Amino acid sequence: MTDRVEFQPVKPVRLYQRIVEQVEGAIARGELNPGERLPSERELVAQFGASRSTVREALRVLESTGVVRSRPGDPNGPEVLPFSTSTLAKQLTRLTQAQEVSLADLISFRMVLDSSANMLAARLRTDDELAVMESTIARMRAAIDAGYDDFSAADVAFHDAVAQASGNMLLQVCNHVVRGAVLSLISDKIAHARNSAALMSQSMRHHEEVLALIRDRDSQGAGQISRRNLFDYYASYVPKAEREPLRALLLEPETPSGEVR
Amino acid sequence: MTDRVEFQPVKPVRLYQRIVEQVEGAIARGELNPGERLPSERELVAQFGASRSTVREALRVLESTGVVRSRPGDPNGPEVLPFSTSTLAKQLTRLTQAQEVSLADLISFRMVLDSSANMLAARLRTDDELAVMESTIARMRAAIDAGYDDFSAADVAFHDAVAQASGNMLLQVCNHVVRGAVLSLISDKIAHARNSAALMSQSMRHHEEVLALIRDRDSQGAGQISRRNLFDYYASYVPKAEREPLRALLLEPETPSGEVR
DNA sequence: TCCAGGTTACTGGTAGGACCAGTCGAGCTG
DNA sequence: CAGCTCGACTGGTCCTACCAGTAACCTGGA
Known part of the structure; x- marks a missing residue:
């Protein structure tokens, strides 16, 4: 042989x-x-x-x-046992905290994952899944006076619902883990922000925009807005020198004109 | 209290x-x-x-x-030990074997990660990193006659070089792991394809297109082409009923006209 | 002085025994 | 027949012992 x-x-x-x-x-x-x-x-x-x-x-x-x-x-x-993603999530968590992963990297990754989940959800969602998203949005609105913790929990639930609707478990798991990593790094800063109410209502608006696009099945729009929202929400926590990758993901560097809010 | x-x-x-x-x-x-x-x-x-x-x-x-x-x-x-991606990869392959994650999910995820890496690389690459990519492309071209294994190795090296240039280690690691999982699932099918030479030269063209866009710092174009290339390359392995998510990631559902090859 | 050789004191890998605290079911008791 | 007890299991932990490998040290000879 x-x-x-x-x-x-x-x-x-x-x-x-x-x-x-x-x-x-x-x-x-x-x-x-x-x-x-x-x-x-x-x-x-x-x-x-x-x-x-x-x-x-x-x-x-x-x-x-x-x-x-x-x-x-x-x-x-x-x-x-049946197969579970928990060990995968654990390994990913180790990756995010043990390795030299900067906050900018995490947020870049989050923009990529979340916008993809939104794109897929806009295209593939069922009416039931849309209903779940709407109910979590309602919970967010209700929690806006209850304080940051409740609001944040509803926020997480919304993103999970979107990821679920994307139909891709990998996206779901990674998104969940990365979001957890980001929040654990900056949640204290957000919680102590004096204008947390303003932040929450801004976030509220953003989420409703995204939900509307998912409802209309505007895949590209949902992805786009999702990236921009995350950028607006998190960019200030990233040192200016490291913001370039985040901007590169916005897809609209060569369009200074247009509806940039 | x-x-x-x-x-x-x-x-x-x-x-x-x-x-x-x-x-x-x-x-x-x-x-x-x-x-x-x-x-x-x-x-x-x-x-x-x-x-x-x-x-x-x-x-x-x-x-x-x-x-x-x-x-x-x-x-x-x-x-x-330093963090290694091997256990991450092992978990991922276990999930795919357990049918928790379909090949379509993996390829979707790969499209998301790889195109993001390409976008970032196009924007952030240094000339040195571009040179590395060019050398791996040269290796691919040289290996096109040497057989699928060498070609595939050079292919992997190219994508790693792109991921490296993206500057995001998370993207790099996840991309690497997911690519490995995809290849382990279908490499046998590819290797036994009778038209593997044709596949390789098609892949060759695709990679050169991407490289040109990265050279020109066309971020959006690089991401777009990357997604399409992966779709063209892998979609046939995905059951038709599950291809919808892949198509949703192409960003061009509403443009039936145009240069869709 | 230097180097080759073996000795020695560790290391982790495996075996097998012992005991404990749970859990569950068979069987006894009422 | 219902309820309880008891015993035969389970896994969790500890212990001792032995083996094979490694590496440093020690010793002998050049």
Whole structure:
């Protein structure tokens, strides 16, 4: 077959890792489905021929990656979980906080994701999804006097509803994570802003604009406005020297004339 | 302070999880940086006051999430690793395998990320970065006869160069991960395509178009073409019923006339 | 003086035993 | 038949022990 024997570098594979691979493989091949149970630890010890310590280390790895869940005393054994985006979100969060990601990067990313979600939502939304957005907008309006926290929660709910309507779970998850990262970086500044009421009513107007465009199925307009709103809302927190990327995403650098509000 | 005492529902927290949290916290707070070492397992046993099994379970979890790496016999102890995209990529591919994320979702996301990277790169690129892109394009052209693998590698290098020039690490990492996920899902189909040479030369033209726009600093054009190229390249792999989101991202639904090739 | 060799004191990987606190169901008790 | 008790499980944690690897140190010879 090959014209010369090719040797691959060998790396030691831990025993617990083999167990993890076997379980993951069984799930990937559909032999083990969410809701089903693994044998008990002591039974796995017998099946794998490994010590309980090793089996447990494998189970901890599987548990940390959201594949299974162990409950003390459960006679049925560890449960195979349905796939969840939470570990993906956790990794993304690590990326945003551990790595050198600037606030400008986060906001750029947020502009990209949110505007895309708005574009897709405008095109693909159902009437039910539109109704959900409208109800969250109503909650925002109601919360405008209740204080920033309630307002912010309704705000988040609105963006989640839009992301949901986009139909793209990736967009949904990433958007959620990045928004959380941005808010955790500047929420204190917003909360302590003396003109928070003004900020909220400005934000209110912005959201209603977007909602109107989504209602009218104006995909391009919804994306455009979404980017601009985020820029207007967050740009002041970004050092002037780093605002260029944000401006580049506005799509309207060569149109000084026009309806720029 | 509070007008009534509020009790929170308690959930049992495993001991190994507390250890994981402490280590992750120390890294998040910057007290522990990549390249530094954790104390040895037996030393951690003393510090945490837990048994070695428990400490090891915590270390296995940290290892599986790419936070640390243990090497047998290393007198320096487990090493704190720099952030890696591999676990992120692994989670993403798991999601796609579990059918939680469709190929259409991945390609939509890729269109969003790649076009944004192109927009930013067109606006912010330095001449050096442009030179890097040009060299990868040259590599692609050279590899067009060498076969799909080399071509694909150069292709990846080009997109990485663009992402790098965008200046946004989030965009860079996510783009990289998503591209990897897409390729792992359909690379076999592409490699076995009988007209792979035609595909490559088509791809070649597309990339040169994009490069020209980045050279001319045409931000909007680069983003637009990037989306269209990806659509043309990948849409055929997506079931027709799921192509609507991809089309929605093309920004040109209301322009049936024009240079749609 | 310098270097090659082996010794040694660690490291992490694995095994297996023991005990505890839960959970659940079988079976006893009323 | 309802309710309770009890026992046989579960996973969580601890412990000791041994093995194989690594690297620094130590020792011998040149």
